[in-house]
Amino acid sequence: MSGENRIGDTILEVKNISLSFGGVKALTDISFDIKEGEVRAIIGPNGAGKSSMLNVINGFYHPQQGEVWFRGKKRVAMKPYQVARQGVARTFQNIALFKGMSTLDNLMTGRITHMKTNLFWQSIWAGPAAKEELEHRERVEHIIDFLGIQAIRKTPVGRLPYGMQKRVELGRALAAEPKLLLLDEPMAGMNQEEKEDMSRFILDVNDEFGTTITLIEHDIGVVMDLSDRIVVLDYGCKLADGTPDVVRNDQDVINAYLGVSHD
Amino acid sequence: MSPLFLNALEVIVNGLMAGIMYSLVALGFVLIFKASGIFNYAQGVTALFAALTLVGFQTGQVPFAHLINTIFGTKIHHWGDGFNTILAIILTMLVMILFAWLLEKIVLKHMVNQAPIILFMTTIGLAYFMEGFGDLMWGADIKTMDVGLPSGGSLWLEDFTKGWAASGTEYYGMYIDVLDVWAAGIAILLVVALTLFSQYTKTGRALRAVADDHQAALTVGISLRTIWIIVWSLSGFVALVAGIMWGSKSGVQFSLSLIALKALPVLILGGFTSIPGAIIGGLIIGVGEKLFEYSVGGLLGGATENWFAYVLALAFLMFRPQGLFGEKIIERV
Numbered sequence: 150m151s152g153e154n155r156i157g158d159t160i161l162e163v164k165n166i167s168l169s170f171g172g173v174k175a176l177t178d179i180s181f182d183i184k185e186g187e188v189r190a191i192i193g194p195n196g197a198g199k200s201s202m203l204n205v206i207n208g209f210y211h212p213q214q215g216e217v218w219f220r221g222k223k224r225v226a227m228k229p230y231q232v233a234r235q236g237v238a239r240t241f242q243n244i245a246l247f248k249g250m251s252t253l254d255n256l257m258t259g260r261i262t263h264m265k266t267n268l269f270w271q272s273i274w275a276g277p278a279a280k281e282e283l284e285h286r287e288r289v290e291h292i293i294d295f296l297g298i299q300a301i302r303k304t305p306v307g308r309l310p311y312g313m314q315k316r317v318e319l320g321r322a323l324a325a326e327p328k329l330l331l332l333d334e335p336m337a338g339m340n341q342e343e344k345e346d347m348s349r350f351i352l353d354v355n356d357e358f359g360t361t362i363t364l365i366e367h368d369i370g371v372v373m374d375l376s377d378r379i380v381v382l383d384y385g386c387k388l389a390d391g392t393p394d395v396v397r398n399d400q401d402v403i404n405a406y407l408g409v410s411h412d
Numbered sequence: 413m414s415p416l417f418l419n420a421l422e423v424i425v426n427g428l429m430a431g432i433m434y435s436l437v438a439l440g441f442v443l444i445f446k447a448s449g450i451f452n453y454a455q456g457v458t459a460l461f462a463a464l465t466l467v468g469f470q471t472g473q474v475p476f477a478h479l480i481n482t483i484f485g486t487k488i489h490h491w492g493d494g495f496n497t498i499l500a501i502i503l504t505m506l507v508m509i510l511f512a513w514l515l516e517k518i519v520l521k522h523m524v525n526q527a528p529i530i531l532f533m534t535t536i537g538l539a540y541f542m543e544g545f546g547d548l549m550w551g552a553d554i555k556t557m558d559v560g561l562p563s564g565g566s567l568w569l570e571d572f573t574k575g576w577a578a579s580g581t582e583y584y585g586m587y588i589d590v591l592d593v594w595a596a597g598i599a600i601l602l603v604v605a606l607t608l609f610s611q612y613t614k615t616g617r618a619l620r621a622v623a624d625d626h627q628a629a630l631t632v633g634i635s636l637r638t639i640w641i642i643v644w645s646l647s648g649f650v651a652l653v654a655g656i657m658w659g660s661k662s663g664v665q666f667s668l669s670l671i672a673l674k675a676l677p678v679l680i681l682g683g684f685t686s687i688p689g690a691i692i693g694g695l696i697i698g699v700g701e702k703l704f705e706y707s708v709g710g711l712l713g714g715a716t717e718n719w720f721a722y723v724l725a726l727a728f729l730m731f732r733p734q735g736l737f738g739e740k741i742i743e744r745v
């Protein structure tokens with residue numbers, strides 16, 4: 150967490166978000182902000198509403214109440230693909246890759262929001278389309294090098310081991326060169342070595358490209374190491390919000406995690 | 413070589429040619445099924461509609477002439493000599509794109525997340541609508557189609573193969589319609605072009621992405637609805653090609669929409685989600701039914717081509733329900 154001037158203005162702010170499914174209250178009156186260039190973590194026990202929060206931010210869920218502000222503007226209700234086009238990329242807790250497509254093709258789909266040539270040029274694969282295709286291919290090759298996944302460039306991702314799939318999914322999100330990157334449990338189910346690799350990638354992305362990152366993670370050690378600020382959710386409510394030190398010493402957080410009130 | 417063998421060879425080659433037609437129609441089904449999970453019963457009627465529209469543009473028919481005449485008591489039928497073939501094909505394609513667009517805006521957008529059976533019923537309704545609409549727009553009479561493809565038996569091939577038979581036997585050479593050869597060539601070109609498009613362009617990749625995983629596709633910024641318009645347009649294009657070929661051969665008439673039903677056994681053989689499967693399935697059915705008719709058709713009273721494909725599909729369903737190339741369905745428990 151080098152020089153503090155890497156952190157800028159607020160890029161995204163959620164205000165008083167409430168979301169429920171039938172009788173289940175997934176989120177209750179949640180507000181917090183994410184600043185440009187920071188690594189922001191969301192933690193909390195199972196079912197706390199962490200994934201639901203990301204789904205609200207990237208448009209899969211639409212809250213009954215509350216507002217989402219992105220880059221200084223209040224956002225109208227949007228579909229996920231529209232949010233993606235605004236520069237928000239994400240990965241999923243249970244991996245959503247194109248399983249039948251190669252690693253390279255998966256990463257190329259990450260470039261879709263940046264590709265502009267029309268269908269006509271694409272159809273004859275000439276003029277601007279061919280040039281564009283090669284340009285984006287080059288960018289994707291950079292990411293492949295960065296993540297060290299050259300060996301699996303042509304492998305259909307469905308055949309890759311779990312840890313590798315997580316890495317490819319990160320690659321696809323990076324390929325979009327997002328302004329805001331949302332990672333839902335990027336290290337779930339990984340062994341120690343894979344976790345260390347993933348942590349390093351996250352830090353490098355944040356350092357080198359200045360990408361704003363919001364991540365959900367259960368491994369408290371990892372979270373404390375990586376994040377600038379942490380939001381803690383429990384039963385859909387916000388329990389605490391602050392730097393790792395503040396959160397670590399918060400009595401409510403300690404109670405929630407030590408299971409004072411529930412398991 | 414014995415004439416018997418040569419005759420069988422001729423049957424096989426003709427079967428391949430017929431099979432290509434089935435493959436093309438099946439290809440239209442697979443495109444839509446992969447992208448949206450919809451089994452489009454209207455695919456055959458779409459081919460008929462495309463062919464009708466093409467002939468209408470070519471011959472300078474006034475669309476809805478009958479309707480206009482009935483309402484206004486006029487007697488219009490043609491506005492002129494029509495467009496040349498290339499222009500007519502381009503215009504027809506534009507109509508198919510417009511049609512796909514309207515379909516998405518008016519019908520499909522209300523069908524998101526509906527059960528497959530409801531989507532299927534929708535396409536049955538669509539098939540009847542298009543059939544009636546085609547009649548209303550262009551009239552119900554049988555039309556001849558001529559896009560300038562050569563046709564008739566190949567004399568060259570007959571001469572070339574005449575000498576193959578052992579001397580002393582009666583053999584007059586192999587008969588193959590040049591039109592079929594052209595149709596095969598065009599179909600192969602179309603499949604190669606589609607494959608390249610889907611592999612190496614942004615939209616092609618987006619098509620594959622949507623076919624693979626909707627949630628992931630949305631996440632990378634793909635609008636499903638745009639893709640559906642593109643897919644329906646593409647399958648409209650495939651239908652147009654199929655309509656041109658079948659129309660050139662047998663005239664543009666309602667039976668065109670019935671051959672589309674042959675695509676069903678083709679899909680059962682090839683698998684609903686596999687493009688190579690659709691093509692190979694079509695060829696197998698084409699060759700299979702011709703060979704079957706040639707070898708045992710006489711014993712069974714002939715006309716086995718009407719049912720052979722369906723029986724073969726039934727047999728297939730019993731031992732390999734996912735088709736030759738479809739993904740194996742493993743229920744997670």
Ligand SMILES: Nc1ncnc2c1ncn2[C@@H]1O[C@H](COP(=O)(O)OP(=O)(O)OP(=O)(O)O)[C@@H](O)[C@H]1O
Pocket residue numbers: 170173174175193194195196197198199200201202242
């Ligand atoms: N689509 C949905 N339909 C119904 N209920 C849902 C839906 N999505 C989430 N929920 C409910 O909302 C609550 C919060 O779920 P969410 O997935 O956000 O938790 P989480 O904090 O990500 O948990 P975990 O750590 O297990 O991933 C849960 O009670 C869950 O059952």
Ligand SMILES: [Mg+2]
Pocket residue numbers: 199200201242
């Ligand atoms: Mg979750």
